[in-house]
Amino acid sequence: MEIHKYEKAWLVGALVLIVFFISTVAYVTAVTGVDMVDESGGTIHPDDVSDDERFGDPRVEQVGENEFEVYMVALQFIFRPDPVEVPEGSEVTFYITSDNVVHGYQIVGTNVNTMVIPGQIAEITVEFDEAGEYGVLCNEYCGIGHADMEGKVIVHPEDEWEEMQGGDD
Numbered sequence: 001m002e003i004h005k006y007e008k009a010w011l012v013g014a015l016v017l018i019v020f021f022i023s024t025v026a027y028v029t030a031v032t033g034v035d036m037v038d039e040s041g042g043t044i045h046p047d048d049v050s051d052d053e054r055f056g057d058p059r060v061e062q063v064g065e066n067e068f069e070v071y072m073v074a075l076q077f078i079f080r081p082d083p084v085e086v087p088e089g090s091e092v093t094f095y096i097t098s099d100n101v102v103h104g105y106q107i108v109g110t111n112v113n114t115m116v117i118p119g120q121i122a123e124i125t126v127e128f129d130e131a132g133e134y135g136v137l138c139n140e141y142c143g144i145g146h147a148d149m150e151g152k153v154i155v156h157p158e159d160e161w162e163e164m165q166g167g168d169d
C-alpha cells in the first residue's frame with residue numbers, strides 16, 4: 001500500500017507528540033516528586049493528639065544533614081509551630097493533623113496543599129531550593145476566625161542559617 005509522503009510526515013509528527021506527552025507525565029511523576037496526598041501518614045485519634053509524642057509538642061526537627069521533619073497541629077485558628085524555619089536547600093516532610101475541625105495547609109508558591117482532617121495525618125514532602133518567606137494559609141472554612149488563619153515558612157540562606165545555629169557567642 002502506498003502512503004503519501006505528507007501523510008507519513010503527519011503520522012510521524014503525531015507519534016512524536018504522543019511520545020513527548022507521555023514522557024512529560026512520566027518525568028513529572030518520577031523526577032519532580034509531584035504527588036497526591038495519600039494515606040501514608042497514618043491515622044491518630046483526635047483525642048490523642050495532645051498526648052502524642054510527635055504532636056503533643058509541635059516542632060521542626062532536623063533528621064539529616066539537609067532533612068527536616070515538621071510535626072504540625074492545625075488549631076482554631078493558628079498553626080503550631082509557626083513560623084516553620086529551615087535552611088535553603090532542605091528537604092522538609094510535614095506531618096500535619098488536627099484535633100478539632102477540618103483545616104487546610106497550603107504553602108503559597110510550592111506544591112504543598114493539603115486538607116488537614118481530624119483523625120488523619122497528612123504527610124507531604126517539599127524541597128525548598130530558594131530562600132525567602134513563604135505565606136501559609138488555611139483554605140478550608142474552619143470557623144469564625146478562618147479568614148485570619150495563616151502562617152509562614154521562612155527559608156533562610158545558608159550563611160544566615162549557620163549563624164542562627166551558632167547561637168549568640
Ligand SMILES: [Cu+2]
Pocket residue numbers: 103104138139140141142143145146147149
Ligand atoms: Cu481555616
